Amino acid sequence: xxxxxxxxxxxxxxxxxxxxxxxxxxxxxxxxxxxxxxxxxxxxxxxxxxxxxxxxxxxxxxxxxxxxxxxxxxxxxxxxxxxxxxxxxxxxxxxxxxxxxxxxxxxxxxxxxxxxxxxxxxxxxxxxxxxxxxxxxxxxxxxxxxxxxxxxxxxxxxxxxxxxxxxxxxxxxxxxxxxxxxxxxxxxxxxxxxxxxxxxxxxxxxxxxxxxxxxxxxxxxxxxxxxxxxxxxxxxxxxxxxxxxxxxxxxxxxxxxxxxxxxxxxxxxxxxxxxxxxxxxxxxxxxxxxxxxxxxxxxxxxxxxxxxxxxxxxxxxxxxxxxxxxxxxxxxxxxxxxxxxxxxxxxxxxxxxxxxxxxxxxxxxxxxxxxxxxxxxxxxxxxxxxxxxxxxxxxxxxxxxxxxxxxxxxxxxxxxxxxxxxxxxxxxxxxxxxxxxxxxxxxxxxxxxxxxxxxxxxxxxxxxxxxxxxxxxxxxxxxxxxxxxxxxxxxxxxxxxxxxxxxxxxxxxxxxxxxxxxxxxxxxxxxxxxxxxxxxxxxxxxxxxxxxxxxxxxxxxxxxxxxxxxxxxxxxxxxxxxxxxxxxxx
Numbered sequence: 092x093x094x095x096x097x098x099x100x101x102x103x104x105x106x107x108x109x110x111x112x113x114x115x116x117x118x119x120x121x122x123x124x125x126x127x128x129x130x131x132x133x134x135x136x137x138x139x140x141x142x143x144x145x146x147x148x149x150x151x152x153x154x155x156x157x158x159x160x161x162x163x164x165x166x167x168x169x170x171x172x173x174x175x176x177x178x179x180x181x182x183x184x185x186x187x188x189x190x191x192x193x194x195x196x197x198x199x200x201x202x203x204x205x206x207x208x209x210x211x212x213x214x215x216x217x218x219x220x221x222x223x224x225x226x227x228x229x230x231x232x233x234x235x236x237x238x239x240x241x242x243x244x245x246x247x248x249x250x251x252x253x254x255x256x257x258x259x260x261x262x263x264x265x266x267x268x269x270x271x272x273x274x275x276x277x278x279x280x281x282x283x284x285x286x287x288x289x290x291x292x293x294x295x296x297x298x299x300x301x302x303x304x305x306x307x308x309x310x311x312x313x314x315x316x317x318x319x320x321x322x323x324x325x326x327x328x329x330x331x332x333x334x335x336x337x338x339x340x341x342x343x344x345x346x347x348x349x350x351x352x353x354x355x356x357x358x359x360x361x362x363x364x365x366x367x368x369x370x371x372x373x374x375x376x377x378x379x380x381x382x383x384x385x386x387x388x389x390x391x392x393x394x395x396x397x398x399x400x401x402x403x404x405x406x407x408x409x410x411x412x413x414x415x416x417x418x419x420x421x422x423x424x425x426x427x428x429x430x431x432x433x434x435x436x437x438x439x440x441x442x443x444x445x446x447x448x449x450x451x452x453x454x455x456x457x458x459x460x461x462x463x464x465x466x467x468x469x470x471x472x473x474x475x476x477x478x479x480x481x482x483x484x485x486x487x488x489x490x491x492x493x494x495x496x497x498x499x500x501x502x503x504x505x506x507x508x509x510x511x512x513x514x515x516x517x518x519x520x521x522x523x524x525x526x527x528x529x530x531x532x533x534x535x536x537x538x539x540x541x542x543x544x545x546x547x548x549x550x551x552x553x554x555x556x557x558x559x560x561x562x563x564x565x566x567x568x569x570x571x572x573x574x575x576x577x578x579x580x581x582x583x584x585x586x587x588x589x590x591x592x593x594x595x596x597x598x599x600x601x602x603x604x605x606x607x608x609x610x611x612x613x614x615x616x617x618x619x620x621x622x623x624x625x626x627x628x629x630x631x632x633x634x635x636x637x638x639x640x641x642x643x644x645x646x647x648x649x650x651x652x653x654x655x656x657x658x659x660x661x662x663x664x665x666x667x668x669x670x671x672x673x674x675x676x677x
Contacts, residue, residue, distance in 0.1 A: 131192065132242065133545075141552065147179045149165050150183045169601045171597050175293060178292065200243060204238075207252050214227075219450070223446045230445055233386075236435060253287075257281075260282030265314055283326035385470065386471065386531050388466070455518075555578045562625075567619070567624065590610060627657050628656045630653070632654055644658065
């Protein structure tokens with residue numbers, strides 16, 4: 092049970108603890124519904140979602156002419172041994188159950204995000220109080236980066252779920268709090284499951300970071316005596332038992348896998364940025380965290396105000412969160428390969444720290460409350476101004492398409508800010524938190540609809556999905572100097588690629604033997620358009636501008652970045668033309 096001081100805190104409003112739990116369950120249900128909603132907001136984005144969806148479908152046997160292979164991931168029939176199998180198993184299994192759709196593919200990361208949300212609620216109640224648990228969950232459900240990656244088919248949310256589980260288990264193992272879950276073998280079992288899940292989701296990074304955080308925290312607290320070393324062995328054995336079988340079988344099926352995966356894809360990528368990712372500065376992740384917490388960024392200030400007397404036993408939960416954030420950020424910042432999504436595992440800790448700061452508004456100094464309000468106003472004004480400029484400049488969307496979205500976003504942001512600021516300045520933190528959640532939910536809903544609209548103009552997936560209803564078996568689909576892997580998913584078959592640039596880390600030897608990967612000049616595509624059967628050719632607009640096509644090339648579809656041609660005219664019932672006015676001059 093929690094200490095009596097926490098119960099006293101909740102009774103300040105005159106509501107009984109049982110009623111509080113009941114009310115919290117409704118807010119958590121709303122958060123879960125939000126995370127599970129709008130999973131089909133857009134076709135799979137290229138290249139990442141295109142890779143994972145196509146490889147998962149191929150693993151489950153959903154590609155024409157292919158058989159299910161639940162051990163070795165393949166993409167366009169070529170082994171892709173650079174990512175562990177958890178994302179493929181999850182998406183491929185859901186494709187088998189629910190059918191191959193965007194909803195089914197994104198359900199796995201969405202469920203992982205819901206799992207983290209409920210874990211934050213439990214953790215917040217254990218370490219702090221009820222309000223922190225609810226607040227952290229709602230912040231997680233609506234902060235920009237977690238909300239986006241919870242609807243993105245890739246490894247990051249699954250890795251985050253595994254690592255957060257391990258972080259929680261390590262906290263329980265080293266915690267001096269008087270709650271039953273910190274006793275016995277349970278913390279080590281939780282940690283082992285989390286480490287094993289993280290190892291299957293991404294690899295050794297999912298094991299190294301939780302262990303580093305746990306070791307750093309125990310060292311700062313001089314609390315190594317709290318650890319049951321037999322429990323540590325149990326956790327490591329459990330993690331190994333969950334993850335090692337696949338790694339062992341992969342080495343048998345694909346000799347050399349351990350060298351490719353552990354050395355090239357982990358050690359070498361950490362030590363030096365690979366040619367596919369530009370090097371970023373050491374401080375790269377700091378603005379990513381600030382932007383990724385939108386629209387909650389301003390409330391980081393009350394959370395940071397709690398960073399005092401961290402060595403005091405009462406501040407141990409805050410110290411653990413700080414160690415978690417600092418160790419992960421420093422470790423990932425040291426790596427020469429940096430991507431926005433890599434920093435996701437710190438967001439559960441940031442959400443807890445932020446929610447705890449909001450719950451303590453009654454003890455905050457007046458200047459901090461005012462400064463937080465000002466920063467919140469700047470955030471919402473920037474959002475409104477940015478939406479106006481971006482959506483009405485004719486560069487991504489036509490003005491007539493973008494204006495309605497701006498007309499919705501601006502009043503939500505302005506009215507929402509007024510309501511949140513009113514209660515925040517009155518130091519009614521719980522009401523401010525719940526209204527902020529409602530405003531963030533509305534903004535997120537609108538932005539997801541907007542993202543689906545942007546995809547039509549910017550990505551090849553929408554035109555490939557439209558094309559899938561027009562093609563027949565035996566017809567050729569060729570991509571020239573580009574690789575849009577979602578074509579495999581939507582067409583349910585391998586595709587031909589001319590002049591493939593192996594940024595997907597496919598097995599080079601298998602590519603050389605494959606009939607699907609072609610090499611050639613590419614400046615004259617006439618032979619492809621002279622075939623007797625129907626042929627479809629996907630080009631980037633830059634590629635088309637520099638290389639005229641033969642007279643038999645009929646334009647089927649186009650958007651800001653891609654063009655789709657065929658050697659036969661498009662049927663009258665097929666139309667796909669989504670080019671912003673500023674791009675039509677090209």
